[in-house]
Amino acid sequence: MRNRLYIISGPSGVGKGTLVKLLLKEDEGLALSVSCTTRQPRAGEKDGVDYFFLTKEEFLQRVEADGFLEYDEHFGNYYGTPKSFVREQMKNKSVILEIDVVGALNVRARCGEEFAPVLILVIPPDEKTLISRLKGRASEDENALKERLARAKYELSLKDQYDYVVVNDDLLETAERLKEIIAAEKEK
Numbered sequence: 222m223r224n225r226l227y228i229i230s231g232p233s234g235v236g237k238g239t240l241v242k243l244l245l246k247e248d249e250g251l252a253l254s255v256s257c258t259t260r261q262p263r264a265g266e267k268d269g270v271d272y273f274f275l276t277k278e279e280f281l282q283r284v285e286a287d288g289f290l291e292y293d294e295h296f297g298n299y300y301g302t303p304k305s306f307v308r309e310q311m312k313n314k315s316v317i318l319e320i321d322v323v324g325a326l327n328v329r330a331r332c333g334e335e336f337a338p339v340l341i342l343v344i345p346p347d348e349k350t351l352i353s354r355l356k357g358r359a360s361e362d363e364n365a366l367k368e369r370l371a372r373a374k375y376e377l378s379l380k381d382q383y384d385y386v387v388v389n390d391d392l393l394e395t396a397e398r399l400k401e402i403i404a405a406e407k408e409k
């Protein structure tokens with residue numbers, strides 16, 4: 222048995238956050254990776270819990286020092302997965318990383334040899350269900366919804382590059398499927 226890095230990706234609203242919470246609650250051998258960001262903390266966010274908050278200079282120094290598994294820019298701020306944090310966690314636990322498809326493929330391309338990530342794509346049963354989950358979350362206006370659906374189509378088009386594709390229809394069944402994948406990959 223060995224500790225592994227599981228990367229969970231999928232369209233916004235598909236249920237990643239909900240599934241990851243369930244997995245973490247039930248398995249003490251799993252930890253969630255904490256990313257670095259240059260954006261300002263929101264009310265209630267804690268450094269080292271929600272993100273490691275860095276200045277732009279600190280972030281770019283880490284980029285220079287090859288300190289990230291992957292990084293990207295969103296809405297004018299940098300976000301990245303810190304190598305040292307993931308390495309440290311993996312001494313004791315398997316680590317879950319929830320990042321987008323591009324980030325996941327970057328991890329495999331840049332650090333596949335050291336971290337040997339298991340790539341899992343969570344997809345909705347169909348588009349109608351994804352729309353209703355996004356609407357149910359009530360955080361989207363019509364434009365944001367359209368953008369997220371276009372993005373979802375792009376993410377689904379890359380599914381052949383994933384190790385596992387899991388349809389999130391029934392929540393508990395999907396969580397079980399993810400537990401099976403995690404258990405099987407630990408033995409490899």
Ligand code: ADP
Nearest residue numbers: 233234235236237238239354358389390391392
């Ligand atoms: P993501 O993290 O992928 O953006 P969330 O975990 O926030 O998605 O889930 C989006 C919404 O869909 C939430 O309201 C969540 O409760 C709901 N949801 C997640 N999985 C399921 C499921 N299998 N069946 C029904 N609703 C679900």
Ligand code: 5GP
Nearest residue numbers: 256257260292293295300301302320321324
């Ligand atoms: P927010 O500022 O709302 O917390 O996150 C903005 C975006 O940054 C989200 O789409 C989120 O998935 C993405 N993000 C968060 N952490 C990372 C990371 O470590 N790497 C990459 N590539 N994106 C991230």
